[in-house]
Amino acid sequence: MRRASTAVTGALLIGAIAGLTGCVPDDPAPAPSTTVVSPSATAPSAAATPSESAAPTPAAPASLPASCDDLGTAATREQTVGGLTAQHADGFVRPAPANATTALSCNWIQEEAAAVLLIVSTASDADVTAGVAGLAAQGYACQAAEDFGAQYCVKAGGTAETEDVVVARDGVWIYLETVNVNARAWLSEISSQIFG
CATH class of the missing domain: 1.20.5 (Single alpha-helices involved in coiled-coils or other helix-helix interfaces)
Incomplete structure (x- = not known):
């Protein structure tokens, strides 16, 4: 037991x-x-x-083009830069806000006769606003664009042959420089595409 x-x-x-x-x-x-x-x-x-x-850079708009071939409509793009040759576009130093990041840089030329340079950058809203405020000292005149609600700045003294334009809003900065090309209709499309 x-x-x-x-x-x-x-x-x-x-x-x-x-x-x-x-x-x-x-x-x-x-x-x-x-x-x-x-x-x-x-x-x-x-x-x-x-x-x-x-505080830092906000997310870029979902409609920010990924390629130079996505800018505006195909018809207007062809009309504006179709007769030009796409070139390497890195290394250009143009007006941009502090702490800007280049999202897209596009360059088209036709020897010495014509050229279009378009740079899309992103930065914080505060830096973009400060950048627009500083453009007057560089000879730009700015006003609110009615069609896409952004700041539209043109360098004073530009001629029909040359033009420097900045469009800025919502942390996005678009710089356009043209020589012997009228790209305003295309820029308007691009701005509406980006800003909605």
């Missing part, structure tokens, strides 16, 4: 150990609680991140 109770006691101990072993996966539960402490410790910096990211 004593052996039987010892055997039963041994079986209960083994069952208890097995039961505890089965609980081992729950044992790491304190580890997640330690991990939970970690996010709560970093919660202030996580809260600071959205306020910090609110």
Whole structure:
């Protein structure tokens, strides 16, 4: 009888150990609680991140063209630069807001006879607004464009042969320079395409 109770006691101990072993996966539960402490410790910096990211560059509009071949309508694009040759467009330094990122740079030329340079940049709304305010010192005259609700700035002293234009709104800056090409209808399409 004593052996039987010892055997039963041994079986209960083994069952208890097995039961505890089965609980081992729950044992790491304190580890997640330690991990939970970690996010709560970093919660202030996580809260600071959205306020910090609110100040820098906003996301570019969804309609921002991805290619020079996507600018405006095909018909107006062909009419404006169809007779010109697309060239490498990097490295041009033109008026742009502080902290601007070039999203698209397009350049077309016809030897010395004609040229179109179009640069689309993005920056924070504050930098774009400050950039527009600084254009007057560079000889530009600005006004609100009625058709697409952006600031439309033209460099004073431009002629029918040459023109420098800036269109700016909602963190987007469009710079257009033309020589012997009338690109205003195309620019209006591009601006409406970007700003809606």
